[in-house]
Amino acid sequence: MSFRNLMDFMGIDTRRVYFSWVSAAEGAKWAEVVNNVNKEIQKLGPYEAYQKLAWAGVE
Amino acid sequence: MEALQKKAQELLTTCRANVVIGYGQGSDDKPRAIFVTDPAGADKLIFNDTCKQNLGVYLMKAEVKKLGKMGIFATKPVMRTVVLLASENQLTDIDVTVIGVNEDGSLVDFENLQALENHVKTITFEPDPADKAKIEAIEKMTVEERWAYWQDQLSKCFKCYACRSACPMCYCSRCTVECNQPQWIPVPSHHLGNFEWHMMRAMHLVGRCIECGECGRACPLDLPVHLLTQKMAADARKDFGWQAGMSLKLENPLSSFKPDDKESFIK
Numbered sequence: 499m500s501f502r503n504l505m506d507f508m509g510i511d512t513r514r515v516y517f518s519w520v521s522a523a524e525g526a527k528w529a530e531v532v533n534n535v536n537k538e539i540q541k542l543g544p545y546e547a548y549q550k551l552a553w554a555g556v557e
Numbered sequence: 558m559e560a561l562q563k564k565a566q567e568l569l570t571t572c573r574a575n576v577v578i579g580y581g582q583g584s585d586d587k588p589r590a591i592f593v594t595d596p597a598g599a600d601k602l603i604f605n606d607t608c609k610q611n612l613g614v615y616l617m618k619a620e621v622k623k624l625g626k627m628g629i630f631a632t633k634p635v636m637r638t639v640v641l642l643a644s645e646n647q648l649t650d651i652d653v654t655v656i657g658v659n660e661d662g663s664l665v666d667f668e669n670l671q672a673l674e675n676h677v678k679t680i681t682f683e684p685d686p687a688d689k690a691k692i693e694a695i696e697k698m699t700v701e702e703r704w705a706y707w708q709d710q711l712s713k714c715f716k717c718y719a720c721r722s723a724c725p726m727c728y729c730s731r732c733t734v735e736c737n738q739p740q741w742i743p744v745p746s747h748h749l750g751n752f753e754w755h756m757m758r759a760m761h762l763v764g765r766c767i768e769c770g771e772c773g774r775a776c777p778l779d780l781p782v783h784l785l786t787q788k789m790a791a792d793a794r795k796d797f798g799w800q801a802g803m804s805l806k807l808e809n810p811l812s813s814f815k816p817d818d819k820e821s822f823i824k
Contacts, residue, residue: 499820501760502762503792504756505756506698507703508755519823545730547701554712554749
């Protein structure tokens with residue numbers, strides 16, 4: 499909760515960050531989580547702000 | 558001020574402390590921390606409105622610890638610092654004697670850490686109103702504006718780690734940023750590395766920051782890094798009803814589990 503708040507406070511798009519509790523025995527749930535994340539992220543498109551950050555300030 | 562010097566003398570002569578940590582005159586009329594080991598040197602101690610530094614940080618430095626039992630003049634933030642460090646098993650009654658300094662300069666002699674805890678529980682602590690307003694202003698921005706704001710601020714950081722050195726809670730002798738196998742946090746101070754460093758520092762202070770603002774004051778570039786940790790402290794208050802440094806019992810929200818903890822976003 500605190501970590502999510504911190505990311506949000508620093509301007510990271512928290513719509514792209516997912517938290518889930520999946521046991522090693524829950525294969526079906528894992529597939530569902532990954533598929534859902536994949537679907538939602540595809541809707542949002544590439545995270546360009548972050549891509550820019552990764553190269554900013556590098557000579 | 559005389560009472561303070563007398564108290565320091567008393568601590569040293571009665572062996573309640575081998576070294577007394579307090580404020581002395583520094584350069585440019587600014588106060589600095591001084592370490593008095595000789596009762597004759599107690600007259601160098603001063604106290605006034607400009608004495609803001611959180612002296613608690615020295616309680617965790619090996620160079621000070623080796624001088625023996627430490628006596629410290631503790632303003633409100635320092636009292637909370639000592640309680641928090643004691644709750645994390647970093648200080649015991651054997652290590653430290655605390656003399657509280659009230660805002661009017663009057664002294665409170667704490668017999669032990671339990672007495673300090675009892676005192677701390679009776680006083681109210683308010684975060685700095687100016688900082689609180691800044692945090693609220695940032696919260697009101699859109700996510701893109703916040704991103705731009707922090708990039709603008711943190712891109713100036715050259716990772717001198719003064720924020721870490723000034724913080725009494727950052728006491729690990731080996732910090733993750735110095736660990737290079739594996740290297741969790743990039744060493745260069747490019748934008749991404751700075752972002753990661755400040756995020757990690759704030760995370761390590763969740764539920765532990767006592768909002769003294771020392772990290773922000775220590776920053777040579779005046780970056781508002783203290784807003785990150787103070788935001789975390791405000792969230793700990795809001796989400797977990799937790800205020801750091803008020804109890805000798807270790808119940809930090811991130812290191813204790815309660816069945817009624819909220820976790821609405823974990824699916």
